Structures are given as structure tokens and as C-alpha cells.
Amino acid sequence: MAQPIAPSEHLLFGRVPKRAAQVRPTVPIAFPLKEGQLLQITDVQGKQVADMVAFNMHDVREYLSPSHTRAINNSLVIVQGMTLYSNRRNPMLVLLEDTVGRHDVLFPACDRRGYLEDYGIPDHPNCKDNFVNVLAEYGIGEDDLPDPVHWFMHVGIVAKGRFEIREPLSERNDYVLLRALTDLIVAVSACPQDQNACNAFNPTDILVRVYD
Structure with a gap:
């Protein structure tokens, strides 16, 4: 069972979401996220x-980069308090709260060819x-x-550095909370993988909320 990481403070107390969306495995979402939100x-x-990508709202050639985030933080894992960086080494997001403590920055997104092969x-x-x-509406292609x-x-x-995909440690209503450090375009997909333990063989919904 996951051991929750206690938030340093409950930053959402008294806040009303500016945006809220239930993201189904076949219905992703993309939206602007302003600096400070x-x-x-x-x-x-x-x-x-929940797969997430992010781009600089003013220049989508700059994007959230797992490899630069790993290198700059000198870590294979994301932990509470960590900053996430772009391909230009600029800070894009900071992880304020995390009730799970286990996430991945090694794998690509699942794709059509992978399921076939x-x-x-x-x-x-x-x-x-x-x-x-x-x-596509933001001019971002495959x-x-x-x-x-x-x-x-x-x-x-x-053994020998092989990957093993296991069931997530997250339980009902576990979450991560991030603050945007610059203006972003963010996209979130509830992963539809049902052929391995990635989603415990049963893809379900993700809830996305944005707060000022």
C-alpha cells in the first residue's frame, strides 16, 4: 500500500476551481495554465x-522535458518539492503536494504501433x-x-536494468498538485492501457482541476 506523503500545507483550502474536467481514457484534455495557477x-x-505533457504557451518548441528534469534534479524519480524543467532548462512546474510518491519519467506515451507489436x-x-x-488546435503535431x-x-x-511495470500505488482520490512557473499549454490523458499492470488492467478516469 502506498504511504502518503503529508502535504506541507493544504494550498487548496477555500479555493474554488477555475476549471474542472473528468478525463476518460478515450477523451483527453488540453488547456492553458497561466503562471502562478x-x-x-x-x-x-x-x-x-495520468500522462501529462506541457508546452510554453508563447513558444511551443519549448516543452516539459523528463530527461532534463531527471538530469537537473539528479534523480530518476519525481518527489514532492521538485521542480520540473523544459528542454531549454527553464523551470516550468513545481510539485507542491503529492499523496502517492511514485511516478514515472522514463517511458514514452503508449502508441498505436506498440499495441499492435x-x-x-x-x-x-x-x-x-x-x-x-x-x-492540434495549438499547432502541435505528432x-x-x-x-x-x-x-x-x-x-x-x-535485474540487469530491465523495467517491470507494476500496478500504481495510488488509491481513490490520491493526487498531485503543481504550480505553473510560466504560462503553459498542458494536455492530460487518462492512460487507456489495459494489456498490462500499468492501470491494474482496468483503465478509469482522472480528474483535472485548475485553481487561481
């Missing part, structure tokens, strides 16, 4: 991964297509997509 991503039923399933719903569909941050995804590293 808070983004809460909640696992509604538990054991569900790994499981023999053509045209399976996937996070990459989800992102392409909702980011080849512009960076690797996402996978909130709540539980990846183990076993």
Missing part, C-alpha cells in the same frame, strides 16, 4: 496513470493519439510531442 491531477478510483491489437486507444487529437510525465505510474527496475 495550480494544477491538481486526481486519481478518481485508484490505480490509474506487443499485443497484436490494431487501432487500440492510446495516449499518443489522445495528445495529437487535443493539441512529431512535436515530447515524452510525458506519467503521474501515478509504477515502474520497477529489476
